[in-house]
Amino acid sequence: MAPSIHLMHDSDSFNATDVDSTTVGDLKSELGVPSTSRVNVNSAVAQDTTTINDGDIIAVVAKDKKGGK
Numbered sequence: 001m002a003p004s005i006h007l008m009h010d011s012d013s014f015n016a017t018d019v020d021s022t023t024v025g026d027l028k029s030e031l032g033v034p035s036t037s038r039v040n041v042n043s044a045v046a047q048d049t050t051t052i053n054d055g056d057i058i059a060v061v062a063k064d065k066k067g068g069k
Helices: 024-031
Strands: 004-008 015-018 038-041 057-061
Touching: 024 038, 024 057
Parallel strands: 004 057
Antiparallel strands: 004 015, 038 057
């Protein structure tokens, strides 16, 4: 069964989302984000091998913004 997670990606809030991925690496591919993107699962930095479970809170940071512009 596909996990149902709370995902923040390209938004400023978490949204309930059903995904087919079972690991963070698979999720990056599913979302089409660069492999260098950082992903936090339940407030902890996750590796590509981290397992995704129902109810996880996941934030994807595809770009690091620095500076005032």
